[in-house]
Amino acid sequence: MRFIILFIVVFLASCTQNKVTSNHGVLSLEKKYNEIFIKKTNKNDILEILGPPSTDSTFNNNIWIYVERKKTNQTIIKLGKKKIEKNNVLILELDERGILVKKELYDINKMNKLDFSKNTTEKSYSKNTFMYNLLTSLREKINAPRRKILKK
Numbered sequence: 557m558r559f560i561i562l563f564i565v566v567f568l569a570s571c572t573q574n575k576v577t578s579n580h581g582v583l584s585l586e587k588k589y590n591e592i593f594i595k596k597t598n599k600n601d602i603l604e605i606l607g608p609p610s611t612d613s614t615f616n617n618n619i620w621i622y623v624e625r626k627k628t629n630q631t632i633i634k635l636g637k638k639k640i641e642k643n644n645v646l647i648l649e650l651d652e653r654g655i656l657v658k659k660e661l662y663d664i665n666k667m668n669k670l671d672f673s674k675n676t677t678e679k680s681y682s683k684n685t686f687m688y689n690l691l692t693s694l695r696e697k698i699n700a701p702r703r704k705i706l707k708k
Contacts, residue, residue: 581623585644589661599654622646
């Protein structure tokens with residue numbers, strides 16, 4: 557009985573009220589978004605303020621994408637399941653001279669919620685088709701000389 561009480565006391569004493577957060581990407585993207593201005597800020601200013609982009613566009617090298625994601629642990633009842641607090645994406649478009657032309661900030665409220673279907677497709681073929689029988693007999697004929705060699 558004492559062991560159980562001791563275990564519970566130690567377990568509760570080791571719990572902290574501070575939530576563990578994990579950050580990914582550029583921190584404080586919303587603040588830095590307000591520091592860049594259209595038709596005034598150039599590539600060098602953007603690199604100084606935001607750093608190198610998280611990724612750039614595959615088709616157009618003048619589009620830079622910055623990402624910020626912040627996850628925190630939920631309550632102990634949810635057993636370590638993480639909740640997304642911030643999910644910001646900043647898309648910057650530059651002209652051929654490197655001047656900022658367009659900027660868009662997408663936050664977690666502007667993201668689309670997608671629902672995926674749980675249905676699965678069943679196979680609609682069987683092994684007793686003409687092509688299956690034909691290919692099986694060809695495979696057996698091709699492997700027949702090999703079987704003779706393996707028996708020796």
